[in-house]
Amino acid sequence: MVHGPIWRQPPVLAAASLFFLNGLGYAALASRLPELRAALGLSEPQLGLARTGFVAGIVATMLVAPQIVRRYRAHRVAPLAAGLYLVAVCLAGAGAGTASFALWLLAAGALNALVDIGQNVIAVRLEKLRMSTVGGAANGLLSPLEGLQAVGVAAGTGFGLLTAGRVPLPHSFAVLGVVGVLVAAITFASLRGVDTSNAGRTRPRRGGSAAQRVKAAYPPRLRWLAAMSFSALLLEGALTNWIAVLVADAGVSLFSAGLGLTAFATALCLGRLCYGTIARHVDQVGFVRVMGGSVVVGTTGLVLFTSAPEVMLISAAAAGFGLANLHPFCTGAVGHSSAPGEEEHQLGRLNRIAYIGIAFEGVLVAGLTALLGLPTAIAVVGSLAVIFVVKAPIFSTEHHWAAMAAQAR
Numbered sequence: 001m002v003h004g005p006i007w008r009q010p011p012v013l014a015a016a017s018l019f020f021l022n023g024l025g026y027a028a029l030a031s032r033l034p035e036l037r038a039a040l041g042l043s044e045p046q047l048g049l050a051r052t053g054f055v056a057g058i059v060a061t062m063l064v065a066p067q068i069v070r071r072y073r074a075h076r077v078a079p080l081a082a083g084l085y086l087v088a089v090c091l092a093g094a095g096a097g098t099a100s101f102a103l104w105l106l107a108a109g110a111l112n113a114l115v116d117i118g119q120n121v122i123a124v125r126l127e128k129l130r131m132s133t134v135g136g137a138a139n140g141l142l143s144p145l146e147g148l149q150a151v152g153v154a155a156g157t158g159f160g161l162l163t164a165g166r167v168p169l170p171h172s173f174a175v176l177g178v179v180g181v182l183v184a185a186i187t188f189a190s191l192r193g194v195d196t197s198n199a200g201r202t203r204p205r206r207g208g209s210a211a212q213r214v215k216a217a218y219p220p221r222l223r224w225l226a227a228m229s230f231s232a233l234l235l236e237g238a239l240t241n242w243i244a245v246l247v248a249d250a251g252v253s254l255f256s257a258g259l260g261l262t263a264f265a266t267a268l269c270l271g272r273l274c275y276g277t278i279a280r281h282v283d284q285v286g287f288v289r290v291m292g293g294s295v296v297v298g299t300t301g302l303v304l305f306t307s308a309p310e311v312m313l314i315s316a317a318a319a320g321f322g323l324a325n326l327h328p329f330c331t332g333a334v335g336h337s338s339a340p341g342e343e344e345h346q347l348g349r350l351n352r353i354a355y356i357g358i359a360f361e362g363v364l365v366a367g368l369t370a371l372l373g374l375p376t377a378i379a380v381v382g383s384l385a386v387i388f389v390v391k392a393p394i395f396s397t398e399h400h401w402a403a404m405a406a407q408a409r
Contacts, residue, residue, distance in 0.1 A: 011126055012141070014079070014190035017183055018119040019145045021082045023152025024159075025089040025108065026054065028176055031160020032093055035169060039095040050102040055359045057109020058116075062355055065117045066348025074125075074344070078118025079188035085111035086180025090173035116351065119145075121343045122191075124335030138397060139325065139332040140279030146328040147272030154269070217349055222334065224394055226353035229330035231384040234357035235295065236323050238365050238381045239264055243302065243316060246374055250306035260302075263313045264320040271324025285392045288329060292388030294322030299382025303375045319382070326388060327354070333395050 029036075037047050069077045085108055092104035120142075127141040163172040218226065243264055247257035301315025331347065338346040368377035 010190045011122075014187045015119060015122045015126060016145060016148050017187045018078050018082055018115060018122070019149040020152040020155070021086060021180060021183060021187075022112065022115050022119060023149035023154075024156045025086050025112070025152075025180070027153040027156025028159045028173075029089050029093045029156075031157050032164060032169060032172075035164060036093065036095055036101065039169060040098050040101060042098065046098075050098065051105065052359075053102045053106035054109040054112075055355075057106040057111075058113045058355055059109075059352075059359055061110040061113035062117075062348065062352045065113045065351075066344040068114060069117045069121060069348075070344040074118040074121040075191040076188070077114055078122060079184050079191060081111045081114035081118060082187065083181045083184030085115055086184065087177050090177035090180070093169055093173040095169045113351075113355075117344060117348055120331055120335065120347050120351075124332065124338075124343050124347070127332070128336065128340075137279035138284065138336055139329055140276045142332045142335075143272045143275035143279070143325050143328045146331075147269055147275075147324075150265070150269040150272060154265075221337070221394060222346070222349060224391055225330045225333055226350050228387055228391065228394075229327055229350055229354035230357040231387055232323060232326035232330065232357075233354050234361045234364070235381060235384055236268070236327070237358050237361040238378065239299070239316075239319055239323070241361070242365060242374065242378060246302065246378060247306055247312060249374060252307055252309065252312070256309050256312070259309075260312050260316045264316040267317040267320030268324050271321045272328065275325055275328075284329070284395050284397065288326075288392040288395050289389050291322045291324070291326055292385045292392070294318045295326075295385035296322075296382060296389075298322060299378055299385075303379045303382075306375070322385065326385075329395055330354070 033047065033051075036042075037044070040047075042050065088104050088108035088111055092101050092108060095101075123142050123145050127138070130141060131138070159172075159176065240261070244257040244261045247260045248254055295318075298315045298317070298319025298321075301311055302319065305311035305315065330350065334346050334350045335343050365374075365377050365381065368380055372380070
């Protein structure tokens, strides 16, 4: 199924479309928020409150998403949820009313959680199949797929730039919804009959107190990876949302502030897309240390040299490059150390913790800014990357399921 050039295989192309649609949906909506705010007559606090429904939907659904994906299989759930996710986003963006906007965003978040678990399960299993048949390195497929999600974000932003002020909200989102549903339908058809899971699954045993069950569900290595993934997503959200503000507050032009954010986002995207070509030529543990150090150096440069455009751009790019593969590596580490058929549960446990980082980022940065100022807040958040430098050995291939199975024999 995964012989030959990897990017020509229908299952891999289908997985790529899932990651792309995941990034496209909310980014397309976010790019039209100024118009939506005006159309709905919302203040900025009201808009912010309504938008929290998206994250709330993700976090709440993560509690049950692994069970749903496990029961109905990732190759069915993920494309179906992706199509419905685009529909929900487009209905939220149609500007029908404040209640409709909030409720459809909540639904979009819930569906996004199913897409996220499903796409990662598919990607991890395809990567395992590839490594067992034609060889390859861990994350050599997963990281570029995560990069395609960033490409989807860029496409969604481009959609906003092209349609804002030119095409009415209902019309533009109707077109986007139709395109999204068609792509999801093609993806569903491409994955039809392709089940990357293993038969003979067993239901996890339950017993003991709640504390014992949590401890059993989160062994030490998974706890560390969940904390690291939480840190990576919190960092990514904080720098995405605050780089431009940080630079503008230093008295630099708005154009330069935009360039700083562009440098960060571009390095983040390219770092993921390009990892597949170098995956077999780098030591993963050493690479993680370099990435973590790059984030620390980049955020330090952003804080200390904000008013120096050249240094600021280099620092933003360094932070983006460093962050590019941190969350994908955590996903891959959990997926590759999971027994066949158990990926849904393990990735679900990771993402339940990790996605809280997205929800927590705004509150944390706002609170730190009120106490210490924005530059210090960014510096404090950036220091979270030190965990990757210190705990890099956790990404050693000795933790992979194939290696553990071989040792058991």
